[in-house]
Amino acid sequence: MEIEFVNIPMVVDVPYRFAAGSYMARFLIELRDNGKFFGIQCPSCGRVQMPPRIVCAACHIKNGEWIELSPTGTLMGFSIVHLPLTDPTTGLPHKTPYTYGIVRLDGAYSTIEHFIDVEPDIQKVRVGMRVRAILRPREERTGDLNDILHFAPIGEA
Amino acid sequence: MTDRVAIVGVAQTRFSPKRADVNVGELAYEAIEQVLQQTGLEIGRDIDNSISCSHDIWDGQTISDIGITDVIGGHLRNEEKMAMDGSTAAYYATIGILSGEFDCTLLLAHTKMSQTDRNIVNNTAFDPIYTRMLGFDFTTAAALQARRYMSVYGITEEQVARVVLKNLSNARLNPVMHNGRDLSLDEILAAPLIADPLRALDLAPDSDGAVALIMASEERAKQITDHPAWILGIGSCYDAHYLGDRDLADCMALEKAAAMAYRMAGINDPRRQVDLVELGDEFSYQELLWLEGLGLCKRGEAGCITAEGLTARSGELPVNPSGGLLGGVPANVAGLNRVAEAANQVMGRAGEVQIKDVEIAVAQGHSGFCGQHQCVIVLGREPRSLSASAGRSR
Numbered sequence: 414m415e416i417e418f419v420n421i422p423m424v425v426d427v428p429y430r431f432a433a434g435s436y437m438a439r440f441l442i443e444l445r446d447n448g449k450f451f452g453i454q455c456p457s458c459g460r461v462q463m464p465p466r467i468v469c470a471a472c473h474i475k476n477g478e479w480i481e482l483s484p485t486g487t488l489m490g491f492s493i494v495h496l497p498l499t500d501p502t503t504g505l506p507h508k509t510p511y512t513y514g515i516v517r518l519d520g521a522y523s524t525i526e527h528f529i530d531v532e533p534d535i536q537k538v539r540v541g542m543r544v545r546a547i548l549r550p551r552e553e554r555t556g557d558l559n560d561i562l563h564f565a566p567i568g569e570a
Numbered sequence: 571m572t573d574r575v576a577i578v579g580v581a582q583t584r585f586s587p588k589r590a591d592v593n594v595g596e597l598a599y600e601a602i603e604q605v606l607q608q609t610g611l612e613i614g615r616d617i618d619n620s621i622s623c624s625h626d627i628w629d630g631q632t633i634s635d636i637g638i639t640d641v642i643g644g645h646l647r648n649e650e651k652m653a654m655d656g657s658t659a660a661y662y663a664t665i666g667i668l669s670g671e672f673d674c675t676l677l678l679a680h681t682k683m684s685q686t687d688r689n690i691v692n693n694t695a696f697d698p699i700y701t702r703m704l705g706f707d708f709t710t711a712a713a714l715q716a717r718r719y720m721s722v723y724g725i726t727e728e729q730v731a732r733v734v735l736k737n738l739s740n741a742r743l744n745p746v747m748h749n750g751r752d753l754s755l756d757e758i759l760a761a762p763l764i765a766d767p768l769r770a771l772d773l774a775p776d777s778d779g780a781v782a783l784i785m786a787s788e789e790r791a792k793q794i795t796d797h798p799a800w801i802l803g804i805g806s807c808y809d810a811h812y813l814g815d816r817d818l819a820d821c822m823a824l825e826k827a828a829a830m831a832y833r834m835a836g837i838n839d840p841r842r843q844v845d846l847v848e849l850g851d852e853f854s855y856q857e858l859l860w861l862e863g864l865g866l867c868k869r870g871e872a873g874c875i876t877a878e879g880l881t882a883r884s885g886e887l888p889v890n891p892s893g894g895l896l897g898g899v900p901a902n903v904a905g906l907n908r909v910a911e912a913a914n915q916v917m918g919r920a921g922e923v924q925i926k927d928v929e930i931a932v933a934q935g936h937s938g939f940c941g942q943h944q945c946v947i948v949l950g951r952e953p954r955s956l957s958a959s960a961g962r963s964r
């Protein structure tokens with residue numbers, strides 16, 4: 414006997430408008446308006462954290478000074494991705510293959526995850542390579558993480 | 571091993587319809603920083619467990635505590651999340667301390683209702699294959715419960731309106747509430763209908779905010795403060811999820827949760843022994859229904875005792891002198907706010923809303939539509955051995 418499977422489709426999604434909060438707002442505004450990266454330093458352990466946030470989780474105290482970071486850094490890890498993940502801001506799939514990487518900006522304790530502009534070839538990308546943030550032109554920036562186009566190798570590619 | 575547990579610190583943000591200036595971590599830290607300052611405690615040195623209460627869909631993040639472990643002291647340490655009303659976090663913290671595993675627990679509840687849509691979020695609480703597709707939310711389910719309860723027990727719209735009158739007036743005195751106002755009965759009864767018999771003023775308004783508490787074992791509690799609020803009893807109980815399995819005029823889960831908490835607390839005549847109640851009036855009629863479920867009056871009597879002024883600030887049994895949830899308290903935060911307000915009364919720290927000589931206070935929280943889950947916390951000025959009383963009841 415054939416079993417009929419019953420399921421109910423639903424199309425309504427839960428809408429959100431997330432507040433960036435005071436720390437992330439300053440980070441995103443500096444990036445958009447001045448093309449600069451800012452981290453925040455813990456007054457106790459001295460870590461410069463990015464994204465900036467209210468407390469140092471390790472020391473349980475409020476973070477202190479804002480520190481301007483260099484747009485250059487070191488690639489700490491990467492993956493050449495063959496999975497067409499959905500861009501949640503457009504609903505469209507990323508064109509494969511593309512490269513995700515983690516970059517430690519010079520002077521920062523934390524790393525940042527973003528796209529790496531390299532030929533998707535395991536011979537052309539390596540951990541430890543030097544990279545630089547490439548931002549969208551000022552007039553195209555909207556105040557979110559897509560204001561960074563990608564990180565590009567310095568002098569190697 | 572300890573068998574006495576107390577609340578030693580209480581802090582709340584101001585609640586407001588919308589906090590566009592902060593993210594949830596910053597909002598949470600406003601309350602956490604305050605409660606640490608108040609008690610002189612430090613997370614690294616003094617806190618050995620952290621429990622938060624929030625809700626994935628309200629927060630828009632799966633496992634909604636993972637983004638706030640830094641502010642609550644959960645980084646490279648333990649942190650537990652309650653995905654239910656905040657009162658249950660107090661229940662859970664009590665059990666953790668009674669187990670001997672923890673001495674000093676930091677509790678937090680946070681929600682920003684402004685960042686999404688209440689009706690859509692609450693619709694996801696319903697069975698996806700059954701009544702969710704009809705579009706139900708907490709308000710429309712509550713409207714059915716209100717009508718059923720009012721018709722079975724002859725509760726009038728005017729009696730229900732008196733709950734709004736009282737709580738919004740009480741909320742004026744409470745600096746954390748944002749919905750306090752003095753209205754006439756006529757104004758309340760003329761408010762726009764939302765879902766008959768519920769009108770606009772019968773619903774707790776959308777709010778953003780956070781509450782933080784510190785709970786400790788007897789030994790630690792006595793080092794931290796001379797005036798703790800002792801946990802005397804706790805109870806927790808679920809009713810059926812399908813509304814059709816329940817008579818909505820009843821509140822059996824609350825009756826059972828209250829019976830557990832009262833037994834632990836040695837309370838056999840709650841009306842006489844309880845001095846003050848902070849309960850979950852998410853909708854106005856619920857104050858009456860929950861008063862009956864808590865055994866503070868007979869079934870069907872809550873409307874009359876409210877109209878007679880018994881539950882007013884000046885009455886024999888003040889109910890929600892804080893302004894209640896109608897005063898403007900976020901979902902999920904609601905129950906921890908109830909516990910916080912009751913604890914402040916017992917500790918003598920309730921400021922403008924303080925009622926004189928509160929020896930024993932009851933806090934009640936609920937989650938799910940029509941109060942599916944119920945939690946009751948009894949607080950008192952004098953400590954009580956919890957393991958002995960719980961043992962006797964078995």
Ligand SMILES: [Zn+2]
Nearest residue numbers: 455458469472
């Ligand atoms: Zn630090």
